[in-house]
Every structure is written in structure tokens, then in C-alpha cells.
Amino acid sequence: MCIADDLEYDAESMLTDGETWLVFLETAFRKDSTGADTLAHLLFIIKEAIESGPDGVKRAVITLSYGLKLVYQYTDEHKLALKLYLQYLTGHLRPQDEPLTLLDSAIERGAIDIEQAHKKRRTVKNKHSGKSRISNRR
Numbered sequence: 001m002c003i004a005d006d007l008e009y010d011a012e013s014m015l016t017d018g019e020t021w022l023v024f025l026e027t028a029f030r031k032d033s034t035g036a037d038t039l040a041h042l043l044f045i046i047k048e049a050i051e052s053g054p055d056g057v058k059r060a061v062i063t064l065s066y067g068l069k070l071v072y073q074y075t076d077e078h079k080l081a082l083k084l085y086l087q088y089l090t091g092h093l094r095p096q097d098e099p100l101t102l103l104d105s106a107i108e109r110g111a112i113d114i115e116q117a118h119k120k121r122r123t124v125k126n127k128h129s130g131k132s133r134i135s136n137r138r
Helices: 018-029 033-051 054-074 076-090 099-129 133-137
Strands: none
Touching: 018 033, 033 054, 054 076, 076 099
16 A cells, blocks of 8 residues: 555544654654664554554564564663663672562552553443443453
């Protein structure tokens, strides 16, 4: 499928708004037009896969998940995690500051928060669809 020059975008149907796209792109590619072109090619491949149907959607999700895993190595979080790990190797960190302790605690709290957010979202969705919670359990 070809992207038309005059294609209109329904802002309410997008996962993020146009301004957010511009912030991401400006931040990432201000001085790197080659990187922008590379991202455009990847986005186009993913778009075509999604448009191809359920198998393409599955492949796009797997591709995006793998990309998220790879992009981590370019983040400040990765650099900080390495610094923390190297400090841990010296044996001079307090037990509560060791990487596994910090990460396990943060992941546990995050999982609880995510589950609560999902429950809240399901409740709101059920309320809007007019279904009772009991009828959704069957």
C-alpha cells in the first residue's frame, strides 16, 4: 500500500498526537537525518506488516518488542545500571542498594501498580459498555 501525500490523519485514532511525534523526532534526529530515514524505513515495514493481517500484526508486535529490548543499551538507564553493577562488584554497596534488591523491589511495586491500572481500566470499560461485572465473568 502506498502512502498518499494528502492522507488525512484522525488525531483521535492515533496512539499519540502529532505534537508528541514532533517532540520525539526533534529530540532523536535533530542532527541525524540518516537516523530519521532509517526509522522511516522501519516504521514503513511495520505498518505494512500490520496492514497485511493477523500474522503481520503478530510479527510487528514481536519486532517492536525485540526493538525495545535492543534500544535499552542506548539509554541513560542502561549506563546507570552498569555503573551500579560495577559498584556492586567492589563489594562496597549497602545491601539495600545492591542491583537485585533495588530492581526486584521496583519491579514488584510496578507490577502492583500496573495490575491496579488494568483493573481500573476494565471497570471503566465495563461501565461504558453497559455490562455488569458479573456478566463479564461468565
